[in-house]
Amino acid sequence: MASGSSDAPPPVAPWDAADRIVLGRTPGGAIVAVALDREGAAGRRPLSDAELPAWVALREAEAARAGRGVRWIWSGSAEWYPRLLAAGVRVSRCHDLRLCRAILALAVPDPADTRDGGWDEAVDDDAPDALFEIGGDAPRPSAFDRTLAEYERQEAALARAADPGRLRLLLAAESAGSLVAAELRAAGLPWDADRHDALLRTELGERIAGGTPARIAQTAAAVRAALGDPAASLDSQPKLLRALHRAGVRVESTSKWELAEHDHPVIEPLLEYKRLMRLYTANGWAWLAEWVRDGRFRPVYVPGGVVTGRWASSGGGALQIPRGLRDAVRADPGWVMIDADVAQLEPRVLAAMARDERMAAAAGSDLYEGVVASGAVATRAEAKVAMLGALYGSTTGDSGRLVPRLRQVFPRAMALVDAAAREGERGGQVSTWLGRVSPAPSAAWLEAQRRASDGAADEQRARRLARDQGRFTRNFVVQGTAAEWALAWLADLRARLAAIPPVPEDHAARASGPVFARRPHLAFFLHDEVMVHAPAERAEEAADAIRGAAEAAGRLLFGSFPIAFPLDVRIGRSVAKD
DNA sequence: CGTTCGACGGGT
DNA sequence: TTTAACCCGTCGAACG
Known part of the structure; x- marks a missing residue:
């Protein structure tokens, strides 16, 4: 050791x-x-x-x-x-x-x-x-x-x-x-309802009383024209599938990635229709009216809502805000949003858990580039899919093909996830770094394993379920430990922010509530990302708090093991992320 | 009329 | 470059 x-x-x-x-x-x-x-x-x-x-x-x-x-x-x-x-x-x-x-x-x-x-x-x-x-x-x-x-x-x-x-x-x-x-x-998360409304109007067109917005209606008409079916139903999966077949589009589902593989005049307007409809139904004006009040989006977070220890949310879809809507996040006047996310949290956590010095050394500031430099794979894109394959347990496709190369270069890290997978395959439970234990397999799973010798079909089914459980436990140890790192980050950060001296004036105090007026406060969290809403004159202090808390979280969990958790910190306007 | 389930697509 | 882990919300269809 x-x-x-x-x-x-x-x-x-x-x-x-x-x-x-x-x-x-x-x-x-x-x-x-x-x-x-x-x-x-x-x-x-x-x-x-x-x-x-x-x-x-x-x-x-x-x-x-x-x-x-x-x-x-x-x-x-x-x-x-x-x-x-x-x-x-x-x-x-x-x-x-x-x-x-x-x-x-x-x-x-x-x-x-x-x-x-x-x-x-x-x-x-x-x-x-x-x-x-x-x-x-x-x-x-x-x-x-x-x-x-x-x-x-x-x-x-x-x-x-x-x-x-x-x-x-x-x-x-x-x-x-x-x-x-x-x-x-x-x-709450400062949310500019006017900006959201403007985005909706740009994408969906003007609202029409009692009907779908203008651009959705136009796009639907274009789809029906391309299908040669003026009465085609676009919102029912089985009906749409039949209409596509009648028009000569041989797809097995109506999912966008399968549609995109076909060449037919209906494809382009149909994909656009689906995109617009999704925005309209999931994050349209109804969502805005229900979830945004007084310039704040207040979702319900559910700590511990996921077996791995990640948070879930109920109501508001806080963990699924489309990237395109992030533009509606706007700080109050005189305040700024600080957006910080950890680069490649899960593989870094794996390197530290496994005490894999070579992987930790490769991590540097961009772990995927480091993997390329190690000689395991040729490109950053390959490094990314290989690493995801290692964490999720993929065995086929490009991802599965590249995983063995990681096993050669980072044997310690791979041994940790491989052992977790084996434990799951034989019905065992695994544990995160701090000791969150995975649930035991269900009675149905155990029954399927007991029946594995009853026949070829039963054996195949038992094997498949065993592999499923193995992928679950493989991912559990890493996703769960990453969630622990994030909790430590949050815990330390809230203490640091509370210690920052308040500013004398806050015209928007009512929206943030009495506890959060006049000083930087957490406004959003999503697995490996935080947003802090801060008075402009406290922005640098708040950004330092975010960085300091990340360092402290790494030390708290992994002591002196040399692994960095580099942050991408943006003060002001948020930008698209990797 | 309700509830449940599968398909789909958004997030990490 | 759909293959894999964890999720949530919406819809229509199916069921009771």
């Missing part, structure tokens, strides 16, 4: 080491706060909803004065934090029981509990009392005691973990992410 113990991540995150306060509700709905010290509960206090924000703010201020932090332990930031933010209160740290339990249930299964998942029912402080009355008139714990008990179970689970230090780091990062998610929604 080339790596010494100095490479191991430190056991405690910089945003850790805090006093702890548990917040919960009694069955009657009253809030209870309990302060915890090393010995256990050190104080208990009832609170009304009205008093809560000011009381939380006071605890935060006291902790800050004492030069320490305070960690709020609650059922979930999604329930507790938006109300605090609306009241102008920011918290520095939390422990999100719901998110942490999801991690612990897979990472440290409870041996005393034989039920699926091994954990109690969901902690839900807002649930009606009926949920807790299953025992009739038997004594039952209050909802608040269940909150406290859940936290104690989680602490006990951590103590049983193979590497409690890393897992604690993951729980802290996940919880910090839950705060960021609530803050992103509260602050």
Whole structure:
């Protein structure tokens, strides 16, 4: 092993080491706060909803004065934090029981509990009392005691973990992410509705009451003319497919990449029709009216919404904003948007996890160019598809053909993902760098493997499912660790931004909300990219915070291993990306 | 009338 | 240069 113990991540995150306060509700709905010290509960206090924000703010201020932090332990930031933010209160740290339990249930299964998942029912402080009355008139714990008990179970689970230090780091990062998610929604992404409207008019033409916009209607007419079918239905996949066949276009689907392979007068207007219709239905005026208010797009982020630890979103399609609409993102007057994304995050994470010094050396500032320089492949484009093939497990096509070359040049990195794939193929579970464990294969998958000897068809099916699972676990370790890096980046960045001195004036304070007025704040996050909305005179400080946080995230996860996470940072207008 | 599913296309 | 990982939202068709 080339790596010494100095490479191991430190056991405690910089945003850790805090006093702890548990917040919960009694069955009657009253809030209870309990302060915890090393010995256990050190104080208990009832609170009304009205008093809560000011009381939380006071605890935060006291902790800050004492030069320490305070960690709020609650059922979930999604329930507790938006109300605090609306009241102008920011918290520095939390422990999100719901998110942490999801991690612990897979990472440290409870041996005393034989039920699926091994954990109690969901902690839900807002649930009606009926949920807790299953025992009739038997004594039952209050909802608040269940909150406290859940936290104690989680602490006990951590103590049983193979590497409690890393897992604690993951729980802290996940919880910090839950705060960021609530803050992103509260602050919103500055969105210029007039600019969006102008883009729509340019592409789709004028809006027509009760009908499709002008250019869509014209394009539809052109498609029908080319088909020689004035009544052709363009919005029903089966009907469109039949109409294409009647016109002599032999396609098996109506997907754009297959259509593009054919030469027929209908192809060009049809592809244009599909493009316009997509824009109109997914991000048209209806989307604008529903999701943009007061110059802010406020999507719902769902931390931990993906098994790998990536975030999902629900509502607003925050993670699918088409590149062409990015132009509608406009800073407030006197403010700027800072857009930063990491170059080739996943392969860099793989190099660091595998301690592959050669791959790390090739990474430099452009990893794909480095791969070319290593002699593995001839062009940057080849390097890119080869690397994606290595991470996703492709075996065919150009990508699959190039993967063996990477295996020759970067054996350590490839051995890590290959081992993860083998583990998945035989039904095992794999783990990210900090200890997020992949879900076990489904009962249907196990059943298919059991039947593999029943016949040729069953055997083929079992093999295919095994390979599918192998590709999943192969990708899980890298995508999941990249998500951990991103959480560490976000967590450190929100702390750095909060420490930047506010500017005296902010004419747009109302839109951003009380917590985010007058100082740089996170406005968008997407896997490996952040946007920060900053007063112009704080732009450089904010950009430095973004870079500094990326460096800190790399050190936190990978210690002294020499891997860089270079950022493309753009202050002001955003441009198209690679 | 509802709900569910497959096809499609947007993101990383 | 569709081959592969993880997603979400919309639509129409099919089903109940």
